Amino acid sequence: MARKLLLDKINIEHIRLYDVYRQRGGYTAVEKALKSMSPDQVTEEVKRSGLRGRGGAGFPTGMKWGFLAKPEGVPRYLVCNADESEPGTFKDRYLMEFIPHLLIEGLIVSSYAIGSNRTYIYIRGEFAWIIDILEQAIAEAKNNGWLGKNILGSGFDCEVYVHRGAGAYICGEETALIESLEGKRGYPRIKPPFPAVKGLWDCPTVVNNVETLAAIVPIINNGGEEYAKIGIGKSTGTKLVSACGNIKKPGVYEIEMNISVEEFIYNDEYCGGIANGRRLKACVPGGSSVPILPANLLLKTAKGETRMMTYESLSDGGFQTGSMMGSGGFIVLDEDQCVVRNTLTFARFYRHESCGQCSPCREGTGWMERILHNIEYGKGKMSDIDLLWDIQSKIEGNTICPLGDAAAWPVAAAIRHFRDEFEWHVTNPDDALRRNYGLGNYAEPLQVMHSA
Ligand SMILES: Cc1cc2nc3c(=O)[nH]c(=O)nc-3n(C[C@H](O)[C@H](O)[C@H](O)COP(=O)(O)O)c2cc1C
Ligand code: SF4
The missing domain is CATH 1.20.1440.230 (NADH-ubiquinone oxidoreductase 51kDa subunit, iron-sulphur binding domain)
Structure with missing residues (x-):
């Protein structure tokens, strides 16, 4: 069985509730970070982990945090991108719906690292029931002293607010998201300046994906080096993949980034093979935005190597013969699909x-x-x-x-x-x-x- 860092507790009854989450080891990453680490040490740990943003572009998270401008007297913001509207991608909603405190915990640690005292979750408006779940988790965290003023006596203040989008896919693009959060129409901004310099209300801002922020919890609990031991090359740690289409077992899977595409499709631990005894025709491996690959180039690269579920391997061959990990939306087409x-x-x-x-x-x-x-x-x-x-x-x-x-x-x-x-x-x-x-x-x- 593959190691699970994000979904390890998902089957525990009532894990959605604070008391259960806390009893099962929740909020230890906040304790560790706020009591024994400086914000820069947290960022260094994330750099050591090699974590790459799970929103689609795969940019190294620690490096992104390191780019944040820190002018005196100017607030900084962390914004969690929970817009998740990419066709084929449904992993963030799963995390938020079933283990919301993991996200809240990751948000608090990340806010501490960045110095964000007001942190926003920008969520896709259609996720109405998840908004209620998040609001409840935030209230529970606050009632138990994990949010608010002077958290754990550290001198760090943090509030988390949920902001509901109006259902536009473009508001998942980070600068459109920022515009929308400011109350304007969700038009992407011309970059530079990048949000790290001029983001929300023209202040330095980090926008990170839900899964990225959740992954901060095991990184702080176990150390960046341990996290980096999982995976291959620059694809470290585990990754959530939402699998759909003509497979026997559609769903959200947490994979270690060291398995082959073939294993992911055919192994019973994951997709369980192609449904109805048909043959694999093609796959869009990273959400609707990434290039489709025919079966032969999906299972093996153009060089004849086994295609792995990693950022590097999925993009091997460039767009001529490769594709992208993208947001982890794995859409499988069988031979009957057009x-x-x-x-x-x-x-x-x-x-x-x-x-x-x-x-x-x-x-x-x-x-x-x-x-x-x-x-x-x-x-x-x-x-x-x-x-x-x-x-x-x-x-x-x-x-x-x-x-x-x-x-x-x-x-x-x-x-x-x-x-x-x-x-x-x-x-x-x-x-x-x-x-x-x-x-x-x-x-x-x-x-x-x-x-x-
Ligand atoms: C049209 C468009 C839609 C996007 N939608 C999302 C989204 O729903 N969730 C997300 O995390 N990133 C989305 N992104 C990527 C974000 O712009 C940004 O790169 C990401 O939130 C950064 O987080 P990360 O570094 O943790 O991956 C989208 C990008 C584009 C261009
Ligand atoms: S900013 Fe340009 S590329 Fe982006 S959605 Fe709008 S029209 Fe398309």
Whole structure:
């Protein structure tokens, strides 16, 4: 059995409640940090652990904290990114719903390290029931002296507030999130300046993912070095992966970052294999934003090495033959799934979620959706495939925030690896419609045009 650092207590009855969490060793990381470590020592421990941000980009957490500007007399803020709207990703909600005190504990230790006396959890508005759970956990923590003034006599004050988003995916992007937290429309900011210098209310700010902050607890309890012993290379520790699609056992799994993709898919400890006796066709291994990989490149890299569940191995080969760990949303497609249809679904999502600030993203996402729609519904031309390729290539790298890239990459990878399937749709539209929608069941949905 794999070691668990985040979900080790998840099956304990009533672990959601403070008393149970505390009896089972909860809040010892706060005690250790506030009683025996300086804020810089906490940051050093996190650097030693090699922890990388679990929100998608994989940036080293300790280094990020180290970049924080510390001008005299200016408040600093820690913001927990609990927006989790990436299709295929549902790990943070699991942590918050079932073991909320782990997040609160991680938040307190991290706030201490950064010097944040007012810390925010920016949560996706649809998680209404989780907001109640978090509010209760915060109240319990406060009633028991873990939040408020002069925590454990350390002189450190900290309050945690939950702020509810209004359901926009773009508000997961850290600068859009900050704008939204300030009460404005969630438009990403042009960087630099980065939040570490000018973030919330123009003050130095760290934005970290829920899982990242939860991982601070075992790092402080056991030491950064122990944490770094798990995993391979620069992929240290454990990682939550939300697995879905055509697998036998969809769910949230905590993996040590030293297992192969094959083990993750086929082992009963994890996904348990492909459902209904079908064969593996492809996988989007890190949430809808990352490139899709066909089965052969998913299980082995282009060099013929075993593909591992690590940041480095999943991205080995770059975007030509690799993908990304991303946010850990592992979407599996079996042989009966249609890549064109899947790509259209993602494209529709990105068109809908584009904030509209930059033309390549605003116009390009809508254009890609319309072309994909035509190909999927039997009205595509062969030249559409090259046009699609051209459009995605002009979005990538030309926008204010990475949502543009996130919209372009899935389209590029689908054409790169499954061009024959696009061509088949164009040359055999009736067969493609029959395959995807069944004989006589086909009704083309109304296409929603881009309204920006
Ligand atoms: C469009 C978009 C949506 C994002 N959504 C999330 C999200 O829901 N949760 C998250 O933690 N990071 C999200 N990110 C990444 C954040 O901008 C940021 O990198 C992350 O919160 C940093 O935390 P980490 O260093 O702990 O990973 C998103 C990025 C983009 C471009
Ligand atoms: S890339 Fe898209 S989502 Fe990001 S700022 Fe530009 S228009 Fe908005």
